[in-house]
């Protein structure tokens with residue numbers, strides 16, 4: 202079987218937009234309970250998207266307020282704030298919630314969204330933990346600074362060169378010889394992990410049990426998530442979404458690739474153990490006032506990774522534990538990421554699993570539209586079959602009303618999320634609701650936005666840049682991109 206399906210460029214079909222009355226009757230615009238205390242006015246949802254607009258210290262900026270305020274103007278049922286770091290460690294211009302000093306800024310963000318949505322949008326925040334990943338090193342630097350010459354290298358050099366003297370040679374000689382080797386030679390002498398660190402940049406895994414801080418993750422993460430959730434409550438958020446998806450720590454615990462031997466890896470039950478402990482800690486701390494759910498993968502889309510079978514198991518356990526919702530995504534892993542350039546970091550949305558996460562029009566025959574909803578259907582069917590009513594949020598290539606409505610009617614999910622379409626046109630839910638769907642600026646699914654994310658640049662949409670409006674004040678530092686979507690009068 203070919204691992205490279207033929208790619209074709211798909212077109213985004215014309216949409217038949219509903220009238221105002223049709224929209225009012227549509228399932229998508231009916232209210233939904235997300236747990237006992239939080240009700241969304243409808244089933245539209247803007248999932249988390251990092252905009253690269255925080256300060257380097259992780260604080261909320263004016264740009265953040267504009268970004269989230271602009272989404273709020275479209276009055277989605279739920280808006281989820283970007284993956285926000287639960288530790289008090291530097292992570293570039295991404296939001297953080299790892300200390301009480303972040304609360305006042307986050308409170309301003311909550312107030313902005315409340316006011317610009319006229320109280321209609323429920324605001325959640327996605328809480329993330331991630332492990333360290335280094336940029337791809339220059340080879341010279343890698344051998345001089347990062348690699349510790351070992352018996353393994355000496356043994357394999359002696360075999361490669363047919364010279365037993367290598368077994369006794371000093372470190373500096375080993376480094377010099379390693380630098381001379383071509384790819385085939387390096388593949389014989391370095392360990393697979395060292396090769397990966399050289400070619401992609403060193404990346405920690407939850408299975409690195411020899412590292413004390415990795416071994417200790419189950420001991421520290423429940424408290425870190427709990428503290429972050431308390432701060433989210435103090436800032437006034439309506440809910441927290443625990444980030445159990447994509448390439449990050451908690452998803453790695455859930456993954457089939459998690460072979461930890463400390464009771465937190467291996468079997469499905471053991472892989473679900475830490476996510477459940479995190480959920481219980483957060484739920485006990487804030488669950489009487491906020492919605493507490495997670496984002497998780499319906500399929501990892503990598504070799505040896507978890508599939509929908511695993512997702513069904515986790516969803517059942519999370520629902521039985523009392524989770525208020527699950528939001529499903531797919532793929533987005535480091536394991537199949539493209540090799541970065543020297544000095545850049547690997548980006549988990551560049552390989553096949555990345556395409557499954559944010560599918561573009563350049564796709565296999567199934568195309569990008571609603572690509573992952575059938576997986577949500579399977580997960581939801583398992584829940585309902587077990588008598589569990591936890592709402593399921595579906596996403597992936599939703600760029601029109603009919604598709605969203607049909608997904609709900611079919612029972613694929615209870616809420617339909619749209620990330621890029623909402624970026625292209627933050628007012629699109631409102632336009633559809635008002636029977637003015639013909640005015641929707643439709644996402645092209647070509648991932649200009651995602652390329653900016655990959656470069657750690659302020660995310661914008663290519664379509665905003667081509668719309669002339671008088672209020673254009675905010676432009677990116679390169680002077681070419683506007684930072685906020687053009688205005689629309691409801």
Ligand SMILES: Cc1cc2nc3c(=O)[nH]c(=O)nc-3n(C[C@H](O)[C@H](O)[C@H](O)COP(=O)(O)O)c2cc1C
Pocket residue numbers: 248249250251252283284327446496530558559560596597598599618619620621622650651654660
């Ligand atoms: C610029 C950008 C940033 C994103 N950041 C996040 C994030 O912080 N957390 C997350 O769970 N997903 C993130 N995603 C993935 C989206 O939430 C969504 O799952 C994905 O884009 C597929 O949905 P769509 O087809 O509606 O765009 C991001 C997507 C984009 C385009």
Ligand code: SF4
Pocket residue numbers: 621622624625643644645646647648649650651661662663664
């Ligand atoms: S940049 Fe392209 S893919 Fe991203 S939201 Fe805009 S139109 Fe859609």
